[in-house]
Amino acid sequence: MAAFGSLFRRQSAPLLGLDVSSSSVKLVELGRDASGKLVLERCAIEPLERGWITDGNVEKFDEVAEAVRRVVRKSGTRTKHAALALPPSAVITKKIILPGGLSEPELEIQVESEANQYIPFSLDEVSLDFCVMGPANNATGDVEVLIAASRKEKVQDRQGLAEAAGLKAMILDVESFASRLAASRLIEQLPGQGQDAVVALFEVGAATTSMQVLRNDELIYERDQAFGGAQLTQLIVRQYGFSAEEAETKKRSGDLPDDYGTGVLKPFVASIAQEIARALQFFFTSTPYNRVDYVLLAGGSASLPGLTSAVTRQTSFACSLINPFEGMEMAGGIREKKVRREAPSYLTSCGLAMRRFQQ
Template sequence: MRFDISALLNPKAKSLLGLDISSSAVKLVELAADGKNGYRVERYAIEVLPKDAVADGNIVNHDGAVESVKRAWKRLGTSTRNVAMALPTSAVITKKIIVPAGLREEELGILVETEANQYIPFAIEEVNLDYQVIGRSPVSADELEVLIAASKKERVEDRVAVAEAAGLKATVMDVESLASLAAFELIQRQLPDAGRNQIVALVDAGANVTTLTVLRNGQQVYSREQAFGGHQLTQEIARHFGMNLDDAEAAKRRGDLPEGYETELQVPFMEGLALEISRALQFFFTSTQFNHVDHIVLAGGCAVMPGIEDIVATRTQVNTLLANPFANMAVSDWVRSKALLADASSLMIACGLALRRFDPA
């Protein structure tokens, strides 16, 4: 059974929105072409999800997710209804294989399915399976490197159903880690010497999980997840100020919490996040041949907190910057540049998905 699970078949569309359904919010991004190899941010929107609408990457409150997507799309103010979506990385099994060059499409498909049976712990009829030819094998010109991607059908169908119920059409299903890396390519260009031969730690600090992905020349060399995220700060706010969790989350996002919030709660949380990042880097050093990183790039909802990059840089002694894939893009009149700058680090996946519009057919 084949399905476009990694933007692998024909991802190019005349119009396409990046739709990221994270654990705490719906994020929509629309990009347009702007000159040679350039992009323009046409529109974006962020809409908070109901509490526990998404748990462990699973959509558990379908109606709540649909309403949030509807509101985000309405706020976006676009006529575009085609969307690129992404599955959580944990929901997708990926494997690179080497195959002989020169196979016909149907021969390659049969070989991929045969290989997939060795790596997928489910019956093949229970999964959506796809593949992409990456290029020539690094060891032989007579062979090709192929990426296989597979996910259980219900994980794909849940997200497609949310989009359809919101009046949108899912035309591409990607993987969150691949979408994030697509956006990271834009950030890498902002580093000294475009990040060439440098070790870059991309830290995505979300609501419940912080993910460290270490890259060299655009290739992932290490990845680790830790159960630490912004929801812990929300819980502290609720406890400290006597709020329920929904009100605490809303007040945190608005930035109108009572006096003392920054010094008593926000700064200690940021210091805790910096400590978690430092520990994750130590795991990286002890389990690989690498002993340093050149840059830390902070992404995710937690990265929007003022001063977080300075606290992380002080703790780790590594140059730290906020992820902003839009830094070199033009901005349409629909977008407030100041707001986009503040939100950019939380829009990595949505941006990467929106970029699928420009992939070669």
């Protein structure tokens, strides 16, 4: 069977979580101390120029590959195995029910047969993988199996980026799966270990904000919306006449005119809070739910000043900024102040790195 390269399987050797998004490459490496506690060994971010990756497609392969090489060098890691991810839009997933007790080869035959019904491409054109999730709820003796498939060229692009940086892609995950894995660890730290809590997780990226609503480790709703930090860059360009590259650099460094906070940033933060409130309303009208217990923000634009309080005011739900490294030990070379500032950006890469320890 053409496989992702262990999409769902555990990789026990040292592993880099490598998140290649439209705006940057993020790297995380985790370990465990003698007591079993997670340790942040290394992390690094390398920005990408606009247009190098669009809608998950690598448009400028050589430039992105060089950025991956830079982030590996910057991190100082010697680990050569990596976990990468594709955006959900590039992956077709489907849960199916199969008889229990099948051998691996028998499962592969059944999965390929079922996949033909759900995948609008020839199986020769896709990479396919599956995972037995556990016993089926309503069918004694059967098991629930998750199928995932993506076009081979999309898989090969991610593998090629790893190889160009001297790495081997051992795992190719789905970005939303990886972010959920990292978030689940934090949800367990909520009151009552997060049991029965309805948690809305928003990842505010450059061009897209993804929303996932979780309850007891189950995804109950998801939605992507076309707004993100790139819109703030465009506002800076229009307000001050900078080029797009200058505006992005100044946004990252904070080197902006005195009226930026009140004239540009504050209205933009208010507009993001309104978009998040609107997304929650879509959730309420599309499901039996009429409230959430927690709103968690992640992503490169989630740490904008005043955003969490603006979301709380707009939605009336408790909102907090997510730190995927919360409760971890920090290795000696980690600059804790810098990491805390950038932590929301690392949610997906942290989840990818956690695949090393996933059973």
